[in-house]
Amino acid sequence: MTTQTQQNEEDQGVSIEDVYNLLMFDIEPDLTTNHIDILQRELELLPEKERAERLEHYANAWDEFAIAFDKVNAARAGQITELEKKVKGILNTQEQQELADIDTAISKE
Numbered sequence: 001m002t003t004q005t006q007q008n009e010e011d012q013g014v015s016i017e018d019v020y021n022l023l024m025f026d027i028e029p030d031l032t033t034n035h036i037d038i039l040q041r042e043l044e045l046l047p048e049k050e051r052a053e054r055l056e057h058y059a060n061a062w063d064e065f066a067i068a069f070d071k072v073n074a075a076r077a078g079q080i081t082e083l084e085k086k087v088k089g090i091l092n093t094q095e096q097q098e099l100a101d102i103d104t105a106i107s108k109e
Contacts, residue, residue: 023068028061 021032030039043051 019069019072020065023072024061024065027064027068028058031058031061031065 017033021034024031029035043054046054
């Protein structure tokens with residue numbers, strides 16, 4: 001089942017899978033989503049020593065991805081905070097106008 005957040009991201013053209021692939025492609029293209037299904041079969045065909053080396057490399061790539069993803073999330077959090085300030089600024093301005101309108105109405109009575 002698709003959540004509203006997933007639907008909104010898909011509507012905007014940037015899904016979490018897109019973010020994952022963009023980041024992971026620069027780190028280790030073998031771990032992008034279009035290659036993961038093939039990777040399992042490839043690993044099964046490798047000699048045990050080479051498979052162990054590649055798995056260790058992939059584990060390190062995942063750690064590098066996690067750091068990069070945290071940076072992306074931190075940047076997005078900062079962007080959300082800036083948007084929150086703008087929205088709250090608009091809301092505060094609206095509330096102030098409503099209070100001023102009430103004061104004006106009371107003054108006229």
